[in-house]
Every structure is written in C-alpha cells, then in structure tokens.
Amino acid sequence: MAAETSNPYGVRPGQVWVDQDKRAGGRRVTILTVGETHATVKSVLRTKVRLTRFRPTSTGYRLLQDKP
Numbered sequence: 001m002a003a004e005t006s007n008p009y010g011v012r013p014g015q016v017w018v019d020q021d022k023r024a025g026g027r028r029v030t031i032l033t034v035g036e037t038h039a040t041v042k043s044v045l046r047t048k049v050r051l052t053r054f055r056p057t058s059t060g061y062r063l064l065q066d067k068p
Contacts, residue, residue: 009054011039014067021059028064 011017011034019027029041029049038048049061056062 006036007051011054016065017061018064020062
C-alpha cells in the first residue's frame with residue numbers, strides 16, 4: 001500500500017490560488033506557509049486552509065500563479 005501524501009496538489013509558499021466557491025467571489029490567496037495538513041494563506045486576513053481544498057473543483061481552489 002502506498003503512503004498517502006498530505007500535500008497531493010504541490011501547494012508551495014509564494015503560489016497564488018483562486019477560490020472556486022461561488023460564495024467567495026473569486027477571492028485570491030497567496031500561500032505563506034505549508035504544514036502537514038493546512039496552508040497558511042493571506043488575502044485580506046491571514047487564515048489556514050486545509051490542503052485537500054487545493055484542487056480545481058467547485059468548492060476548491062484553482063492555481064492562478066506559481067512562484068517563479
């Protein structure tokens with residue numbers, strides 16, 4: 001059995017993601033740090049988002065800009 005990775009979408013500090021949830025109105029977040037299960041992000045406020053939400057679904061996030 002293969003070990004499950006806690007960061008399957010390659011979330012890294014410096015990336016910019018767009019919230020796909022219609023209620024968020026296209027909110028953009030910048031990844032500040034990545035932990036075992038959550039990423040600390042900054043938009044207007046600083047908050048944590050579960051890493052499993054960083055996927056391009058209707059309630060997830062879509063990668064807008066990767067760090068150079």
